[in-house]
Amino acid sequence: MASSFGWRGIFVFSIIFAALGMILLWATPESKRDSDEPFHFDFAGLSIFIVTMVALNIFINFGAAFGWTSGRTLGLLATILIGFAAFVKVERNKHNALLDFKLFRSRPYAGAAASNFLLNAVAGTLIVANTYAQVGRGFPAFQSGMLSLGYLVAVLAMIRVGEKILQRVGARKPMQWGASITTAGIAMMGLTFLPDLTYTVVVFVGFCLFGFGLGIYATPSTDTSVSNAPSDKVGQAAGVYKMASSLGGAFGVAISAAVYGAFAESTNLAAAATAGILVNVAFGLLAILAIVTLIPKGIGRAEDEMEETEMAVSESYNQ
Structure with missing residues (x-):
């Protein structure tokens, strides 16, 4: 789009897509919970x-x-x-x-929200990798964009796979697997010492793994966050979980760009790109740590387990 319409065209298309989203939501039925309490x-x-x-x-x-x-x-x-x-x-x-800070009394919810924030923070990878490809390697905008095309395809292809894995083994394993695969893909993009052709192949594969892991992670994480909140707080829990995505992406891009810019002023661009990528690897590792320490084994595997978990969450929340 930047090559064909200019960079300003990206914002025009974004407005069009946002308007289409509003139209699609127009006839969506209301899902609010009836309450006698004033809001x-x-x-x-x-x-x-x-x-x-x-x-x-x-x-x-x-x-x-x-x-x-x-x-x-x-x-x-x-x-x-x-x-x-x-x-x-x-x-x-x-x-x-x-x-409502009481939502985070549920360890599964806290783990899902925290790992979601951190895995969305790796969005800074897109900024660093694409900037380095164009400025450091001399790729045109179109070629740089094509490098990340596998990311989009992999995410869309693996979301249903993540759902199937959730149904078979629970949420913890696919969340952990997805975060690990994503982190590995990001780490590959930091191999800036490789020659042009090799680096191009490695970055393309890295982007594919990036999307592959996020696709596996997405559904189990969302399911964990919603199913481990009190029934009368599901809307707020989902909103906070989604807010974690947006904030994670915003901070990840800001921090990655700041690190890349700081290193680019004092060293070569390859080293700056590696530093920016390592920031995102750190985010991925922290996401894995949040999953391992906060998400219980077997959660999300069976309906009866989920019902027991919901009862425990409600009791903890009320206390």
Whole structure:
């Protein structure tokens, strides 16, 4: 698209796709849960959250340019710390909170949300790998884009496979397998010392494994997050889980780009790309750790186990 329509065309198509999504949702039936309790939207929590997240993104992206000890950077850091503290305090005392921290009393839910955040943070790989392919290796935009085409195909092809594995062995194993395969694929893209043709093949295979692993991970993780929340909190649990995806992607891109940019100024582009890729490998390893430590063995394998888990979650939440 960048080659044929210019980079501005990407945003035009994004608007079109968003509009199509709104049209498809137009006739979707409502799924809200009936309740006698009054509902008041948490504008205070949302406002604090937005200010804190914006400050954190600016700090990551421009801290080096401002100077890490400059007044602007220290002011941003103070805003982040105060914002996080204020957000936690406000949310803990609200009945209709934007983020109900009680949801994270469920270890499976916490594991699914945390690993989801971290595996979406590896989106920074797309920025680093494609930037290096064009700037460091001289690939045109079209060729660089084609390198990542296998990622899309693999994700779409493996989502149903992840569902089938979930039904057979539970959620923990496919989540762990998916995160491991994704991390391995990302690591392959960091082999920037390879010659052009070899590196091109390795990056293409790496992108395929990247999507392959995410496709396996997606359904078991989503199922774990929703099925391990109290029945009257499923909507909020799903919303927080999805928010983890968006925040993970935003921070992953910001951190990866910042690391790549910092190394590119002081060393060669190949070393900068390797450093940026290693950041995403770290995200993948942390996701695996979250799955291994928080997701119980056998969860999601049978309906009776899920019913027992739901009862335990509800009791823990109410306590």
